[in-house]
Amino acid sequence: MKETKIFERPKSMSDVPTxxxxxxxxxxxxxxxxxxxxxxxxxxxxxxxxxxxxxVFLYNYIDTDMYEAAHGRAPAVASxxxxxxxxxxxxxxxxxGDLASIGMAEIVHAANRGExxxxxxxxxxxxxxxxxxxxxxxxxxQKATTCPLGRDPGxxxxxxxxxxxxxxxxAPAYITRVSVAKPKYVGKAAAAVKRAFQTQIDRKGFSFVExxxxxxxxxxxxxxxxxxxxxxxxxPYYPLGDIKVPE
Amino acid sequence: xxxxxxxRVLMKGNEALAEAAIRAxxxxxxxxxxxxxxxxxxxxxxxxxxxxxxxxxxxxEVAAINMIFGGAGTGERxxxxxxxxxxxxxxxxISYIAGAELPCVLMNIVRGGPGLGSILPAQSDYFQxxxxxxxxxxxxxxxxxxxxxxxxxxxxxxxxLAEKYKNPVMILGxxxxxxxxxxxxxxTPEPMDLPDKRDWAVGYMERRxxxxxxxxxxxxxxxxxxxxxxLQAKYREMEKNEVRYESYRTDDAEIVLAAYGTxxxxxxxxxxxxxxxxxxxxxxxPISVYPFPYAPFENLPGSVKNVLVVEMSCGQMIDxxxxxxxxxxxxxxxxxxxxxxPSVDEIEAxxxxxxxx
Amino acid sequence: MPKGRITVIEDRCKSCGxxxxxCPKSVLRISDRINDKxxxxxEQFAEGCIACRMCAxxxxxVAIEVFRIDEDAR
Numbered sequence: 265m266k267e268t269k270i271f272e273r274p275k276s277m278s279d280v281p282t283x284x285x286x287x288x289x290x291x292x293x294x295x296x297x298x299x300x301x302x303x304x305x306x307x308x309x310x311x312x313x314x315x316x317x318x319x320v321f322l323y324n325y326i327d328t329d330m331y332e333a334a335h336g337r338a339p340a341v342a343s344x345x346x347x348x349x350x351x352x353x354x355x356x357x358x359x360x361g362d363l364a365s366i367g368m369a370e371i372v373h374a375a376n377r378g379e380x381x382x383x384x385x386x387x388x389x390x391x392x393x394x395x396x397x398x399x400x401x402x403x404x405x406q407k408a409t410t411c412p413l414g415r416d417p418g419x420x421x422x423x424x425x426x427x428x429x430x431x432x433x434x435a436p437a438y439i440t441r442v443s444v445a446k447p448k449y450v451g452k453a454a455a456a457v458k459r460a461f462q463t464q465i466d467r468k469g470f471s472f473v474e475x476x477x478x479x480x481x482x483x484x485x486x487x488x489x490x491x492x493x494x495x496x497x498x499x500p501y502y503p504l505g506d507i508k509v510p511e
Numbered sequence: 512x513x514x515x516x517x518x519r520v521l522m523k524g525n526e527a528l529a530e531a532a533i534r535a536x537x538x539x540x541x542x543x544x545x546x547x548x549x550x551x552x553x554x555x556x557x558x559x560x561x562x563x564x565x566x567x568x569x570x571x572e573v574a575a576i577n578m579i580f581g582g583a584g585t586g587e588r589x590x591x592x593x594x595x596x597x598x599x600x601x602x603x604x605i606s607y608i609a610g611a612e613l614p615c616v617l618m619n620i621v622r623g624g625p626g627l628g629s630i631l632p633a634q635s636d637y638f639q640x641x642x643x644x645x646x647x648x649x650x651x652x653x654x655x656x657x658x659x660x661x662x663x664x665x666x667x668x669x670x671x672l673a674e675k676y677k678n679p680v681m682i683l684g685x686x687x688x689x690x691x692x693x694x695x696x697x698x699t700p701e702p703m704d705l706p707d708k709r710d711w712a713v714g715y716m717e718r719r720x721x722x723x724x725x726x727x728x729x730x731x732x733x734x735x736x737x738x739x740x741x742l743q744a745k746y747r748e749m750e751k752n753e754v755r756y757e758s759y760r761t762d763d764a765e766i767v768l769a770a771y772g773t774x775x776x777x778x779x780x781x782x783x784x785x786x787x788x789x790x791x792x793x794x795x796x797p798i799s800v801y802p803f804p805y806a807p808f809e810n811l812p813g814s815v816k817n818v819l820v821v822e823m824s825c826g827q828m829i830d831x832x833x834x835x836x837x838x839x840x841x842x843x844x845x846x847x848x849x850x851x852x853p854s855v856d857e858i859e860a861x862x863x864x865x866x867x868x
Numbered sequence: 869m870p871k872g873r874i875t876v877i878e879d880r881c882k883s884c885g886x887x888x889x890x891c892p893k894s895v896l897r898i899s900d901r902i903n904d905k906x907x908x909x910x911e912q913f914a915e916g917c918i919a920c921r922m923c924a925x926x927x928x929x930v931a932i933e934v935f936r937i938d939e940d941a942r
Contacts, residue, residue, distance in 0.1 A: 307716075308716040308717040309714075309716070309717070311713050311714070313581070320728065323724055323726065327722060328716070328722055329713040329714065329716055329722045329723045329724075330722065330723070330724050330725070330726075331580070331581060331584055331713070331725040331726070332611075332724075332725065332726035332727065332728055333577065333580070333581075334577060334580075334603060334604060334607050337573070337574070337577035337580075337604070340569065340570075340573075340574040340575075340577035340578050340581065341577050341578065341580055341581035342581065343567070343578060343581070344539070344541055344567070344577075344578035344579070344580075344581035344582040344589075345581040345582065345584065345585060345713065347539070347565045347567060347582075348539055348565065348582055348585045348587050348589075349585055349713070349714050352713075352714060369570050369571060369573075369574065370570070370573075370574055370577070372570075373569075373570040373574065
């Protein structure tokens with residue numbers, strides 16, 4: 265009888281416990297990025313830019329050159345580094361407040377310039393780190409601490425589909441939306457991250473992977489229930505799949 | 512710009528400052544248009560590709576300073592320029608750069624404020640510049656040129672100082688300086704012992720074995736305190752080594768003017784005219800406004816009976832002058848705002864009023 | 869059908885239950901043990917693991933190791 269280990273921690277993912285809540289899918293997203301970095305053999309020439317948000321500590325978990333950017337500004341930081349060090353592989357990792365609220369100008373312009381960077385966008389329809397406030401991607405009628413009666417479009421407008429918004433620009437090469445909420449979606453998410461990094465390495469253009477993720481704590485649900493809620497409520501509004509693919 | 516290193520060329524201020532940066536090895540500029548410094552990004556957009564550098568126009572000053580943050584982390588010589596309202600926008604990013612201990616050069620071609628204010632020159636960003644500008648216990652090394660030649664020399668020095676201290680350095684100019692034309696010479700500064708960027712910068716993980724982490728967050732209180740003490744030690748070093756000022760005809764002066772930048776040029780004319788009449792007037796001209804030259808104000812010649820601070824503001828540098836002078840002699844103020852510079856006549860009249868001569 | 873087994877790195881498990889929900893063979897459950905952080909770690913409590921790795925793919929804490937068992941291998 266022979267036993268083969270068929271699943272282990274990627275080398276570029278630091279072997280430390282994370283500070284994330286139980287069931288928070290950041291851990292899965294981090295792992296997918298680290299797996300791709302390992303697979304492509306780029307650990308020593310990659311730089312990441314961490315956001316402000318729960319994943320501000322991204323740098324504790326992924327062992328590459330890292331910047332901790334100001335809230336929303338990661339795409340600007342990454343753009344400059346990539347222009348100065350075009351042989352490095354650069355990625356940003358941002359939440360929905362960081363990317364779609366305060367950072368909206370930076371992401372739109374980095375995408376519009378066709379920066380050769382990869383953006384991992386963690387969309388969990390709420391502000392995690394600060395305790396559950398409404399995000400630009402919070403769904404209609406979804407409750408958050410700053411819309412306790414549920415998101416009212418008359419007051420706060422409609423949830424933003426960032427992937428589709430960026431796809432209206434000419435420059436971006438690869439824009440896709442995936443989920444990490446359930447294992448059945450993780451395979452496609454992993455493939456998307458790899459394709460995104462490859463798009464950058466092949467110098468085809470700007471790549472963007474929106475990952476529908478759960479926030480069990482601020483949604484007020486158990487992790488498994490949160491995964492179901494994402495499937496039932498978020499996926500219909502934020503459809504999964506490729507929106508723009510490189511030629 | 513084909514001039515050889517030691518030729519004198521007639522240039523517009525903004526362009527001279529930009530060229531000085533290129534001569535100092537700056538190859539990366541990230542900025543945003545704002546009057547009265549637009550010639551700097553325009554010049555950079557033309558020159559940088561000529562020298563194998565990169566010019567990128569950011570979508571805002573906020574994006575620009577964050578590009579500087581990113582670029583500075585690579586150890587390369589990066590620069591941005593702006594004017595008052597734009598510098599305000601950059602303030603958060605400047606705080607991050609100082610907190611993360613990165614070198615960069617910032618140029619502030621000051622205009623009138625507050626708010627949208629004016630497109631005309633002013634000196635009303637002195638507090639902002641010398642007290643850091645953004646949040647937290649940090650300082651910028653701030654150099655205030657008075658002539659375009661000095662602007663060129665200090666710009667070239669600024670890049671070295673930024674790397675020496677791993678801190679942002681600001682060139683504090685004003686709209687007059689940016690727009691005027693004068694003959695300048697690009698001279699290489701004295702070589703300085705500078706740290707090797709490959710020891711700390713992003714992009715050298717293979718060589719160093721360890722990755723670079725550019726951050727300013729320290730949630731552990733003792734750790735943040737230690738970090739702040741480290742920054743403070745740097746500022747004490749700056750205060751010890753980087754004070755720069757000019758004493759002009761102060762030895763026997765009965766009244767000493769304090770002025771910097773363009774205002775100091777006007778003050779110098781007033782001093783020279785009054786000296787021809789026999790009035791004993793002098794000037795202490797800070798060149799570094801942080802670290803401020805307190806020493807000459809603390810040690811005024813015994814002949815000095817009054818100090819007159821002249822600024823294009825409602826009175827900002829006067830606070831530092833008062834700290835230096837203490838209670839030894841009265842400190843007076845003469846200033847204009849709105850884009851108006853105090854004239855030679857106005858300064859003379861004020862001197863006569865104070866001295867009774 | 870492949871055969872397998874999993875182990876949980878107990879001091880990394882946060883008891884989130886995603887693995888339990890993900891397992892197509894229902895061989896995982898939350899145990900009664902308590903780890904240093906106060907969480908009850910998951911465990912494989914029954915035979916029948918098919919080494920599909922769904923549990924490990926969905927574990928946010930990389931707390932699950934998966935082994936494929938080749939009974940015919942020498």
